[in-house]
Amino acid sequence: MATQHARSAARLMLAPAVILLLGWMLVPLTMTLVFSFKKYLPLRGGDLGWVGFENYVRFVTSSAFWPSIWATLIIVGGVLVITIAFGIALALLLDQPMWGQGIVRILVIAPFFVMPTVSALVWKNMFMDPVNGLFAHLWQFFGAEPIQWLSQASLPSIIMIVSWQWLPFATLILLTAIQSLDSEQIEAAEMDGAPWRSRFIYIILPHLSRAITIVLLIQTIFLLGIFAEIFVTTQGSFGTRTLTYLIYQRVLESQNVGLGSAGGIYAVILANIIAIFLMRIVGKNLDA
Amino acid sequence: MARAVTTQRKALNTVAAWTVGLLIFFPILWTILTSFKTEATAIADPPVFLFFDWTTENYAAVMQRSDYAQFLWNSIFIAGGSTLLGLIVAIPAAWSMAFVPSPRTKDILLWMLSTKMLPAVGVLYPIYLLFIRLGLLDTKIGLTLVLMLINLPIIVWMLYTYFREIPGEILEAARMDGASLRDEILYVLTPMAVPGIASTLLLNFILAWNEAFWTLNLTAAKAAPLTAFIASYSSPEGLFYAKLSAASTMAIAPILIMGWFSQKQLVRGLTFGAVK
Numbered sequence: 001m002a003t004q005h006a007r008s009a010a011r012l013m014l015a016p017a018v019i020l021l022l023g024w025m026l027v028p029l030t031m032t033l034v035f036s037f038k039k040y041l042p043l044r045g046g047d048l049g050w051v052g053f054e055n056y057v058r059f060v061t062s063s064a065f066w067p068s069i070w071a072t073l074i075i076v077g078g079v080l081v082i083t084i085a086f087g088i089a090l091a092l093l094l095d096q097p098m099w100g101q102g103i104v105r106i107l108v109i110a111p112f113f114v115m116p117t118v119s120a121l122v123w124k125n126m127f128m129d130p131v132n133g134l135f136a137h138l139w140q141f142f143g144a145e146p147i148q149w150l151s152q153a154s155l156p157s158i159i160m161i162v163s164w165q166w167l168p169f170a171t172l173i174l175l176t177a178i179q180s181l182d183s184e185q186i187e188a189a190e191m192d193g194a195p196w197r198s199r200f201i202y203i204i205l206p207h208l209s210r211a212i213t214i215v216l217l218i219q220t221i222f223l224l225g226i227f228a229e230i231f232v233t234t235q236g237s238f239g240t241r242t243l244t245y246l247i248y249q250r251v252l253e254s255q256n257v258g259l260g261s262a263g264g265i266y267a268v269i270l271a272n273i274i275a276i277f278l279m280r281i282v283g284k285n286l287d288a
Numbered sequence: 289m290a291r292a293v294t295t296q297r298k299a300l301n302t303v304a305a306w307t308v309g310l311l312i313f314f315p316i317l318w319t320i321l322t323s324f325k326t327e328a329t330a331i332a333d334p335p336v337f338l339f340f341d342w343t344t345e346n347y348a349a350v351m352q353r354s355d356y357a358q359f360l361w362n363s364i365f366i367a368g369g370s371t372l373l374g375l376i377v378a379i380p381a382a383w384s385m386a387f388v389p390s391p392r393t394k395d396i397l398l399w400m401l402s403t404k405m406l407p408a409v410g411v412l413y414p415i416y417l418l419f420i421r422l423g424l425l426d427t428k429i430g431l432t433l434v435l436m437l438i439n440l441p442i443i444v445w446m447l448y449t450y451f452r453e454i455p456g457e458i459l460e461a462a463r464m465d466g467a468s469l470r471d472e473i474l475y476v477l478t479p480m481a482v483p484g485i486a487s488t489l490l491l492n493f494i495l496a497w498n499e500a501f502w503t504l505n506l507t508a509a510k511a512a513p514l515t516a517f518i519a520s521y522s523s524p525e526g527l528f529y530a531k532l533s534a535a536s537t538m539a540i541a542p543i544l545i546m547g548w549f550s551q552k553q554l555v556r557g558l559t560f561g562a563v564k
Contacts, residue, residue: 013380031414113547264410
């Protein structure tokens with residue numbers, strides 16, 4: 001089909017993108033890998049030579065490591081459960097006939113376009129502030145003692161903020177998937193007397209399984225790297241230090257680049273494990 | 289979905305959906321409302337919703353205190369520049385993969401996607417170091433390059449899924465009529481690809497505008513965009529809710545409006561075409 005000429009032109013056009021991404025991936029990653037085997041303290045002597053796997057061992061044996069893994073898992077897991085459960089409910093609701101569907105869609109999708117620093121600060125100050133926040137007013141109205149959200153309930157607070165940001169994304173994808181469902185199938189089941197619950201479990205949920213998987217994987221990749229939401233609220237205190245934030249602190253705050261780099265390599269490995277699953281699903285779609 | 293529903297059922301759906309929709313939108317609405325209050329009204333107990341003396345003094349205060357225009361310009365430059373640069377690199381690449389596929393095309397596409405999964409924090413220090421060596425730290429150019437690279441896979445993928453929908457026969461017909469490769473791209477492909485390119489541009493502008501890891505870590509005073517401008521409000525000083533709200537509204541308003549136009553592309557772009 002394509003001529004030899006077209007093929008070499010095509011290769012030439014592909015080259016800049018490939019070279020740029022190759023450089024972007026290989027250069028910094030190689031440097032991180034090299035640093036991870038060194039004692040490297042930029043403000044206290046700089047490069048102090050090779051230390052083998054010492055940084056890797058120190059990173060996982062430090063007292064901050066397991067709490068950071070837990071914090072990461074709880075935040076990622078919590079946000080995933082909330083956004084997918086509510087996302088399915090919301091998508092089903094939005095799929096129903098109603099007045100002003102377009103406007104409701106716009107309202108629901110809006111949080112996704114709010115920059116993370118803004119949403120974190122708005123939630124932190126105007127809603128979760130124990131004195132002047134709206135939640136404090138609400139609690140007082142019902143005669144309850146206001147909660148110190150970001151210190152007493154730090155993880156749920158972060159999960160709430162991040163879920164609010166990602167619920168629109170999950171809803172939109174699940175809604176798109178629901179809309180592609182053949183309505184005749186549902187009607188047939190309805191006529192055969194299948195109750196709502198079995199229609200949901202046997203028809204709707206299987207149809208959504210692919211979309212749910214996609215939401216799961218893409219959100220996991222973004223959620224593993226959440227940074228701004230923690231940076232402007234708790235700065236990693238009160239048990240909100242995730243793996244990403246721990247590495248950030250090792251590298252920039254305690255200026256221990258070797259140790260931080262070893263942590264970075266762990267994060268890269270973790271992300272790759274998830275990425276392999278995502279790529280399989282996306283790759284299958286390419287053949288279709 | 290032409291199912292007959294009773295008006296009663298439809299009314300019920302409407303009430304339920306609007307309630308949930310408004311609840312989700314409420315934090316944004318509340319921020320916008322608060323931005324028009326005085327600082328004293330902003331923390332009034334009980335809170336006031338609509339019936340207060342509207343004022344624009346917070347916007348004036350924000351403009352005066354910090355150089356909002358500078359941050360805004362940095363955001364526009366960085367988001368716009370990285371998107372345009374990305375398109376320049378991605379359009380030829382996506383074109384060649386969509387129309388002259390080779391056995392390795394699929395692998396290349398998936399590999400590009402895999403670079404997107406690289407955790408940013410894992411390469412923060414090397415980038416930081418390279419930026420110092422190259423004199424790129426706290427420059428708009430430096431940040432533009434980084435954001436271009438992190439969004440490049442999404443740009444290539446989105447364009448690729450759009451280009452693939454353009455029938456190849458039209459291109460072949462043009463070729464048969466003697467059109468050169470250049471003519472083919474310029475006069476046949478481009479007009480058909482404009483809608484796809486426009487949506488790619490929109491979504492990537494939004495993603496770059498809201499990016500908050502690299503923009504916070506690679507800028508200081510000169511090149512900081514709006515994400516960093518807002519982050520500077522994280523240490524409160526006296527009464528500041530109304531001013532924070534005004535600053536927030538100014539940071540999100542343009543992107544919110546753009547976002548509403550691009551919600552369909554969001555699904556396509558961020559799922560790499562796996563959900564349509």
